[in-house]
Amino acid sequence: MSQSVSLETVARAAGVSTSTVSRVLSRPELVNAHTRERVEGVIARLGYLPHGAARALARKRSGSVGAVIPRLGVSLFSNTVQALQQTLHTAGYELLLSTPEWRPGDEVHHLRGLVTHGVDGVALLGSEHSPEVYALLESLHLPFICVWASDEKRRGLPCAGLDNAAAIRLVAEHLIGLGHRRIAMVSGRTRHNERARARVRGLRAAMRSAGLDLPRDAVVEADYSYEAGERAARIVLERHSKLTAIVCGNDYLAIGALAACRATGRAVPQDVSVTGLNDGELARYTWPPLTTVHLPMWEIGERAARYLIARLDGLDAPPPGDLPVSLRVRGSTAVASPQPRRGGRAG
Amino acid sequence: MSQSVSLETVARAAGVSTSTVSRVLSRPELVNAHTRERVEGVIARLGYLPHGAARALARKRSGSVGAVIPRLGVSLFSNTVQALQQTLHTAGYELLLSTPEWRPGDEVHHLRGLVTHGVDGVALLGSEHSPEVYALLESLHLPFICVWASDEKRRGLPCAGLDNAAAIRLVAEHLIGLGHRRIAMVSGRTRHNERARARVRGLRAAMRSAGLDLPRDAVVEADYSYEAGERAARIVLERHSKLTAIVCGNDYLAIGALAACRATGRAVPQDVSVTGLNDGELARYTWPPLTTVHLPMWEIGERAARYLIARLDGLDAPPPGDLPVSLRVRGSTAVASPQPRRGGRAG
DNA sequence: TTGTAGGCGTTATCAT
DNA sequence: ATGATAACGCCTACAA
Numbered sequence: 001m002s003q004s005v006s007l008e009t010v011a012r013a014a015g016v017s018t019s020t021v022s023r024v025l026s027r028p029e030l031v032n033a034h035t036r037e038r039v040e041g042v043i044a045r046l047g048y049l050p051h052g053a054a055r056a057l058a059r060k061r062s063g064s065v066g067a068v069i070p071r072l073g074v075s076l077f078s079n080t081v082q083a084l085q086q087t088l089h090t091a092g093y094e095l096l097l098s099t100p101e102w103r104p105g106d107e108v109h110h111l112r113g114l115v116t117h118g119v120d121g122v123a124l125l126g127s128e129h130s131p132e133v134y135a136l137l138e139s140l141h142l143p144f145i146c147v148w149a150s151d152e153k154r155r156g157l158p159c160a161g162l163d164n165a166a167a168i169r170l171v172a173e174h175l176i177g178l179g180h181r182r183i184a185m186v187s188g189r190t191r192h193n194e195r196a197r198a199r200v201r202g203l204r205a206a207m208r209s210a211g212l213d214l215p216r217d218a219v220v221e222a223d224y225s226y227e228a229g230e231r232a233a234r235i236v237l238e239r240h241s242k243l244t245a246i247v248c249g250n251d252y253l254a255i256g257a258l259a260a261c262r263a264t265g266r267a268v269p270q271d272v273s274v275t276g277l278n279d280g281e282l283a284r285y286t287w288p289p290l291t292t293v294h295l296p297m298w299e300i301g302e303r304a305a306r307y308l309i310a311r312l313d314g315l316d317a318p319p320p321g322d323l324p325v326s327l328r329v330r331g332s333t334a335v336a337s338p339q340p341r342r343g344g345r346a347g
Numbered sequence: 348m349s350q351s352v353s354l355e356t357v358a359r360a361a362g363v364s365t366s367t368v369s370r371v372l373s374r375p376e377l378v379n380a381h382t383r384e385r386v387e388g389v390i391a392r393l394g395y396l397p398h399g400a401a402r403a404l405a406r407k408r409s410g411s412v413g414a415v416i417p418r419l420g421v422s423l424f425s426n427t428v429q430a431l432q433q434t435l436h437t438a439g440y441e442l443l444l445s446t447p448e449w450r451p452g453d454e455v456h457h458l459r460g461l462v463t464h465g466v467d468g469v470a471l472l473g474s475e476h477s478p479e480v481y482a483l484l485e486s487l488h489l490p491f492i493c494v495w496a497s498d499e500k501r502r503g504l505p506c507a508g509l510d511n512a513a514a515i516r517l518v519a520e521h522l523i524g525l526g527h528r529r530i531a532m533v534s535g536r537t538r539h540n541e542r543a544r545a546r547v548r549g550l551r552a553a554m555r556s557a558g559l560d561l562p563r564d565a566v567v568e569a570d571y572s573y574e575a576g577e578r579a580a581r582i583v584l585e586r587h588s589k590l591t592a593i594v595c596g597n598d599y600l601a602i603g604a605l606a607a608c609r610a611t612g613r614a615v616p617q618d619v620s621v622t623g624l625n626d627g628e629l630a631r632y633t634w635p636p637l638t639t640v641h642l643p644m645w646e647i648g649e650r651a652a653r654y655l656i657a658r659l660d661g662l663d664a665p666p667p668g669d670l671p672v673s674l675r676v677r678g679s680t681a682v683a684s685p686q687p688r689r690g691g692r693a694g
Numbered sequence: 695t696t697g698t699a700g701g702c703g704t705t706a707t708c709a710t
Numbered sequence: 711a712t713g714a715t716a717a718c719g720c721c722t723a724c725a726a
Contacts, residue, residue, distance in 0.1 A: 006719060007719065007721095008719080016696075017697045017698080018719090019697060019698080019720095019722080023695095023721095026721080030695080031696080035696085047486065050463050050719090050720080051404075051463075051718085052403075052409070052465035053399075053401075053403035053718085053719080053720095054400075054702090054719030054720040054721090055719080056400035057398075057400045057404055057719080058702055058720045058721040059702090059721065062399070062400060062464075064443070072425045072429040077425075078419045078425045081419055081444070085446045086446060089457065094461065095443065096441050096443055096444070097414075097443070098436070098442075099432045099433060110436065112396060113436065116397050116398075116399050117411060118399040118400050353702095353703055354703060363713085364712065364713045365703085365704080365713090366704095366706085366715095370712085377711075378712080382712085397704080398704070400702085400703080401703030401705090401718090402703075402704055402705075403704090404717095404719065404720090405704040405706080406704075406718090
């Protein structure tokens, strides 16, 4: 906020009025070519940058949108955030970031901060946002979109995400196609977790339609951690000695299960296929990579941004809804998403 | 930006002037207890939220800082960003995010966007920012800090980061302490990469002071990718048959090297220690985890934020500089950093 | 095509 | 302790 050169400065230096300069900036077609060039010259020479606050005050729009993200550390989101930011930037918007804790009330508090600061729209990442959040959003008539949510979807709120059941179905069909008949699952806790439930449902459905059986005790729930994943995998491996594939509901679980397979001597690539859901990290950190589902996190962010932008332009575009997922088969390095992915420079 | 209830609205409803309401908000001690309560009541009842743009215009500060981050996808940064955001939020600031591509000029362009929007300070994550960036920052007298930079450090710019040479030294000393004598390194390309150079330097120094030799051909450079890491590791394993440890400059390289060890039958835990530098992801995704260096990414973000906040308050605190790194030994799950780390819910 | 003037919602300076 | 009032920098009818 250390502006010094203002519209007025430019106007004086160019020998015109402030309105003319303003027009050069926002509606150049309304101003004479000569004067425009002159003014543009002065603007460049003086390095003038518009004052956002003043502009926002006059225009009644800030040109920024807020993102509320429970845990940015979960890198699943960082791709999406990057896509959000870049897409918004291209359309002339800035992204305000907010990463509340999971303390009750923290979320509304953060959201209030964003609103006070002046955002034209909001992206809510992740599930389980508190009712007050939506109340506030509604009362302000603020356009918003839920990204990567699941409960929100069934409540009819505008969403951009994916179909978890379909994702797992993809995995299951792939495995079945490879000839696997005895498949187990290491799932996340399904209680209070629609995502996890959907994934179990997906597997069950796929196997049923292939005429295969998924015994109750072949689905083991575990907390989302490596240790729990390893324990759970050991349990199913013990229960079902003829198992040839384990589907895992999540990266952590898959990593743990992989360790269990290695430890128990069940060589993974040959005998037991461990399959996780997030290609984002899993495929990068197991090498050679496991077969995973590619979640289009980048595209989700991009589509969410586009939806918001349309809303901010007064259009009422339909929310993206569920985006298609695809399989990333072990060993293949093909990537469907547009973002740069491998070969990070940092480290 | 869909405000409706303003200071004026509140003032009228409370039967006072706008100045009084304003005071209640920013300097409550100056207003009579009775009126204050009454006004606060109205504020709450009407759900009034201050208009950031108007406030910024009058106060001449926006109450926000910008972050320029080359690649958020590199999750190394996401922890830091989260720390930045939360620390700033606590101090009443919002964080504006910008993730430029590596196209020339894109960075200044993004920065200009942030400035236009009105930020009071800027955090530059990563190295290799273009000169124009600093020129712009200087000309606006905008407080800024370089985070996780290395070239910037030697140029005397305010930084928050860590000492890469020291980090690798830590690893080396650990390995040497375990009895390893023949150690090799898979390094990132050192050309145009001060970080990579520092890490090689660190290993060389540590071995020299332990009276050990690091043959020239025991350091192999590779691009930051799994494949390259695996190839490089195979090369050193072949060259030096008595090798008992490989130090890797980066997650990707370590993963690749790990695969090489497994493939060539050199069982990793017993014979060859593969050690990477980023605890952030590597230790999470190799299970059981490798020995890694713990980079205090959260703390770096926090310290960077504190520095900026101090600067914005007119104080001139010293920049954090290099923060201490620590070792995370294989199998130990002890975590030194304050942020929540494992058990992601997403997936 | 360009200039004039009023207003956007808050803060801060002065009076009262 | 409170209330007018003039900025803050920009936008936009409206007038010229």
